[in-house]
Amino acid sequence: MDRGNHYEAAFEAYLRDGRLTYMAVDESRRTSLDDEPVKSLDFIVHGLSDRKLLVDVKGRKFPGGKEEKPSYSWQNWSTREDIDGLERWERSFGSGSQGLLVFIYHILPVVDLPPGTIDLWHWRGRRYLMRAIPVLDYKTAMRDRSRKWGTVHLPGASFRALVRPFRAFTHPDLPHTPRFSVPPVATPVLR
Numbered sequence: 001m002d003r004g005n006h007y008e009a010a011f012e013a014y015l016r017d018g019r020l021t022y023m024a025v026d027e028s029r030r031t032s033l034d035d036e037p038v039k040s041l042d043f044i045v046h047g048l049s050d051r052k053l054l055v056d057v058k059g060r061k062f063p064g065g066k067e068e069k070p071s072y073s074w075q076n077w078s079t080r081e082d083i084d085g086l087e088r089w090e091r092s093f094g095s096g097s098q099g100l101l102v103f104i105y106h107i108l109p110v111v112d113l114p115p116g117t118i119d120l121w122h123w124r125g126r127r128y129l130m131r132a133i134p135v136l137d138y139k140t141a142m143r144d145r146s147r148k149w150g151t152v153h154l155p156g157a158s159f160r161a162l163v164r165p166f167r168a169f170t171h172p173d174l175p176h177t178p179r180f181s182v183p184p185v186a187t188p189v190l191r
Helices: 006-017 080-093 135-141 156-162
Strands: 022-024 031-033 036-038 043-046 052-062 064-066 069-071 097-107 120-123 126-134 143-146 151-153
Touching: 006 022, 006 043, 006 052, 006 097, 006 120, 006 126, 031 080, 036 080, 052 064, 052 080, 080 097, 080 135, 080 151, 097 135, 126 135, 126 156, 135 156
Parallel strands: 052 097
Antiparallel strands: 022 043, 031 036, 043 052, 064 069, 097 126, 120 126, 143 151
């Protein structure tokens, strides 16, 4: 965990506020599994039914792109190294663990989200939307984004089918989550 990263710091504040049991992982030292280097996790969170959630936080801005030409798509790219590492951690921790990619979107002021949006988190003057996908689901549906940079992503329809509020993995009281839990269209705020 990098406390200088506002996405990871916001996620930690969210965990504390929700009184969730977690451990932040020190990313300043490279870790290894079976004497092979592996990308560090960001957090280990106690989830539903004593499940250990192995979390890799992915911070994204929404809308993305430049201010003069914003992109209203939910960016969900990652690196192949992140996916492989998270999958290795899941195997290492064994049964009762689940690797999660947690996409944290910094929602810019030009966007309104529907009232009652689950996991819309206000912290230090910013709004964040917390969404998660199990790493094995992501890996099954991922496509190359850039071979040169080793990045992958999910096509929009796959992302909408697989993504859930992070809370769906930690709180048994969460009502049924819709198949599509990231708003398909965020309403730009007209000024």
